[in-house]
Amino acid sequence: MKRSDLVIIGAGPAGMAAATTAAEHGLSVTLLDEQSRPGGQIYRDVDRAVEKRGGILGPDFGHGRTLTRALRESAVEHVTGAVVWSIEDGFRISYTKGGRAAQVAADRILLATGALERPMPVPGWTLPGVMTAGAAQILLKQSGVIARRAVLVGSGPLLYLIAAQMVRAGTPPLALVETQSRADLRRAARHAGGALRGWPYLAKGLKLMAEIARARVPRFTGATDIAIEGAGRAETVSFRSGGKSRRLVCDTVLLHHGVVPNTQAARSIGVAHRWNATQAAFSPVVDRWGITGVEGVYIAGDGAGIGGAEVAEVAGRLASLQIAAEAGRLSEAERDRLAAPLFRKKARDMAIRPFLDAAFPPATEALLPEDKTIICRCEEVTAGDIRRYAQMGSLGPNQTKAFGRPGMGPCQGRYCGLTVTAILSEANGQTPDETGYFRIRPPLKPVTLGELAAMETPQQDAAE
């Protein structure tokens, strides 16, 4: 089995920056990523996308190319199309690539698995034609594919970004249906100091909103009672806003109310997680270098708590400086000297967060959906089912599995886990930490018998 000083999972900004930094300091690095080209979701396919449609995607996206270039020029072994399904002590990482399972061993592991869209269970969200706003971005970045008649629903800066990009592409969305209210904005004003420190970020956001306004895209705010309907696919979105009931006809509904750390891999190896009330999500417990409570395991980027692409890049570098120091490739003094400007940049980039979290809170009705709404897309479990399981004595998500199958489908709770925790917490009068989360076990992604059969055998390993 191949062995590396460091295996990094995920080739987004954190993973790419960490990999190049670690390699610069002499560590052997294997970078495993599911996609065929580096970039993660935020810089998905950046090298090709910038050439073709950089004008639509904007300069922030183009920045990703500095990371992919550095990665190409480094000694990092970047394994593309690698779907990691198990991490074992010691460490042994198993993945599939091109229909075959394979393994790599490592002294240390850095998880840079990024974020997932916060689940937004509203009635009708499982209909074809309903996607996450992130999915729409990926379609645009990687494939140059854009929804002709889309309504954007939810809250948060990503909605404005995708709306502005659609405007630039000549296919503006039909409307923005926003769940945040004026009261949220007033609350956010308390964090104006941070917002001013994060002024460049804010200025960019205002520019996006101006682009959307110029294209005369209707905006509805404070939206509630959101429901998507259609015969076999999304055809309308209905909601209440400004005291009126409305119904918009469309082909595509793009949902978004923030992103949350993708904690699957970290949970599978026993990293402790805590509820982060400001971000309304669980985050792994890490220190400022990304060190977790599990020896040899580090986490950087949005997977350690949402900070965005620039923060992720910095966090990746910081983790690798620490790893290089631990591996004896760097003195602590040298580590600290290199880290100081990075910590300063991180603090600057994080300054805007309290403002954003307050201005664009998650949509309450999607955090605690009404009984009929499906919350587990895989196994079609409703919010009412979870409440019933609570009545029957389920205190935590794992106990619900005795009654139904929430979180047991192929997505392993990626799009229902937080909702199950929220509903149980409310029903049982517990905190999210008391309620806990699904236990995550390998395989993290499905692996077929054929893929396992094609794995290099242990005998071959022994002979190596």
Added chain:
Amino acid sequence: MKTDSAFLELEDSPRVAVWFDGAELELPEGANLAAALLAAGVGVFRHTPVSSEPRGPFCMMGACFDCLVEIDGIVRQACMTEVVEGLRVSRPHGTGGEHEAE
């Protein structure tokens, strides 16, 4: 086919023949299969094993498994698959929880 699609392709690129549930489609070579099918007007990729409800791509990043299709007897995520000439894709039958098709 294209005019029925809820999606627009910003650029044109060389196409190859791919089969989806018996119908021949011309999809961009090397493209993301889920994106290419959406652009070709395919909205429903599968039906759920629990209640036969229609589903299509939701996350486009390999996390939701709603884009499952069957290729050569294996159920795979269309959003994690590339278009190659002659690909035979169909809606999976009765699976969703399991990866391997029967």
